[in-house]
Amino acid sequence: MxxxxxxxxxxxxxxxxxxxxxxxxxxxxxxxxxxxxxxxxxxxxxxxxxxxxxxxxxxxxxxxxxxxxxxxxxxxxxxxxxxxxxxxxxxxxxxxxxxxxxxxxxxSETVRDELVAEVEGLRQGIAARETTLAEQAARIIELEQQRQGQAIALASLEQEKQGLQERIEVQAQHLASIEEKHRHTREALEHYREASRLQREQDQRRHDQQLQQLQAELRQQAQTLIVKQDEITRLNRDNAALAGELRERERDNQQQAQALAKLREAQQTGERIRDQLEARLGRSEEACAALDAQHRQLTDVHAQLETRLGRSERGRERLQTRLLAEHARRRTLEQQLERLLARTSPDQETEASDQPVSDADSSSRQSTDE
Structure with missing residues (x-):
């Protein structure tokens, strides 16, 4: 010194x-x-x-x-x-x-001014991207809240579906019991046909009432299934909205990657300019120190952008995982509803086939009373 x-x-x-x-x-x-x-x-x-x-x-x-x-x-x-x-x-x-x-x-002062202007532009771009990332974080929180609400709704639907399934099983057991009674009474049908005509008419009316009640319950279940199907459609729309949000996030990530590539080009340009200034100035320690400081600033900005881009990529992967989970839950619910509809249709056909043999059921019931 x-x-x-x-x-x-x-x-x-x-x-x-x-x-x-x-x-x-x-x-x-x-x-x-x-x-x-x-x-x-x-x-x-x-x-x-x-x-x-x-x-x-x-x-x-x-x-x-x-x-x-x-x-x-x-x-x-x-x-x-x-x-x-x-x-x-x-x-x-x-x-x-x-x-x-x-x-x-x-x-070198002219080059430094140009670099300062370029760095200022990059800082403004980074500030805008930080604002965008904050908005995206708020949107992710909102989507998470919506997802929790959907999870609660799906749990409620699952409980309702389980209740409907239990009721259908009870009705299936009742129909099986009726079929068993019909099989036992068919053997004694010819012996008691004339003697049990009046009782058969009463049993027929009572059976019609029960059948009407069962049909009313089946219609109510069908309406319930329609409501559930509407809720599934709404969930599909929500999932489509989530998919659109995911695509927008991917486009934002691509824009950030392009900005990062520009920053890397600016850093490489700064390094080349620094090398040229070092070759020209030689002993000019102050200019070299200024360029080194600018290089460190560009390196810090580059590292910060790399970190933010990594965080954005991890957020996009988590959102995509949640979206796939929602799709899987929706497919499971649709499959369960299809199985429920498939089980309901044979029960209706069984009730329809039981109507012609209601007379035999009445005769069997009369013989049992005797």
Whole structure:
């Protein structure tokens, strides 16, 4: 790290060190000995003062003839002239280097402004996507609440279906009992036909009433099945809406993936620009530090987008799993309703086939009473 400044004593010490090493104490050599600190004009001024002081000491020295002193003075002036020329050339080179670095810094500033504008655009895009993700999270919560309501409705339907199934089983047992009685009384039908005509008419009326009650119950069950079928249709519509929501989420994920690809291209562009600036600027540590900071910012933004995209993908998979579960439950309920309808139809046919033999049932009932 560069020190705050140089003094004449430091310049003299560096000059003496170079002279002790049999090296010419030029401005560049003294500056290197000082650790590349201090301006060349300051070092030149201190060297000139030191040479003048030595010239004065030489002029005051005793035991030297005047021609030698003149020769020394001439050599001092020559050295001073050459040193001034060297300093002037060094200053011109320094100015050229400063101008070149200034132009390079201006170019890097322009590139940095462009990168800052691009990063600002990316930040705005990320803010918009964060808003969209928040809305999607709210929508997912709402869908979860709807799913819970549907689960409760399905549980209620399952209970009603189980009750209907139990009633159908009771009716099937009743019809089986009637069929068994009909089989036992068919053998004694011819013996008691005339004697039980009046009783048969009464039993016929009673059987008709029971049959009407059974038919009314079957009609009510059919209406109940129609209501259940309407509820299944509504669940199908809800599932279709969930499927549409899933497709919209997939489109949003595709858009986020495209934005992530653009961000990656921007990051690669930033890396290429950084490499170019490093090749051009070389020693410009401030520009390199700025580009490194921008690169770290782009890397952080890239990591954040990767994390959010992963979360969105996991949310989409969970939603798809729930949708598949809803479809499976709907198919199971439809299969159960179909089996219920299939079991109800044979019961109706059995009741219809029992009507012609109601007389035999009445005779059997009369014989049993006797």
């Amino acid at each position: 560069a020190r705050g400044g140089i003094t004449k004593a430091l310049v003299k010490q560096a000059r003496d060190t170079l002279l002790a090493q049999d090296r010419h104490p030029s401005i560049d050599a003294v500056r290197v000995a000082l650790g590349n600190t201090g301006s060349k004009s300051t070092i030149h001024r201190y060297l000139k003062e030191l040479e003048e002081e030595e010239a004065c000491r030489l002029g005051d020295a005793k035991g030297l003839s005047e021609p030698i002193q003149q020769l020394i003075a001439e050599l001092a002036r020559t050295l001073e002239t050459e040193a001034e020329e060297i300093v002037a050339a060094a200053e011109r080179r320094h100015q050229e280097q400063v101008q070149t670095q200034r132009q390079q810094l201006e170019a």
